Amino acid sequence: MGNTIPNARLEDACGESVDLWDFYGSYLVIDSSQSDCGPCRSMAETEHEFIEQMQAAGIPVRVVTLLGNGLGDPTGTPDQETFDAWVSDFDLT
Secondary structure, three states: OOOOOOOOEEEOOOOOEEEHHHHOOOEEEEEEEOOOOHHHHHHHHOHHHHHHHHHHOOOOEEEEEEEOOOOOOOOOOOOHHHHHHHHHHOOOO
16 A cells, blocks of 8 residues: 556546556545446445545545446446446546
């Protein structure tokens, strides 16, 4: 804990490349979620509250969600409709 993670280049919600190292200076929570996973949905519902609590305590934190293609294909890429629904359902940015 507290170590620098290796860099990874990922695609963001807008289709742009983003490096994990772009978040240097913040604690980074990497959330692996599935749209059909109850606990994953529960965590997404409370993400904004979690971030606000951490910031109120003076802890800069960012959450990066890696959304898979569901519990039957967790490493697959979700279709655009599933992805858009996830972002909309949980008001994520």
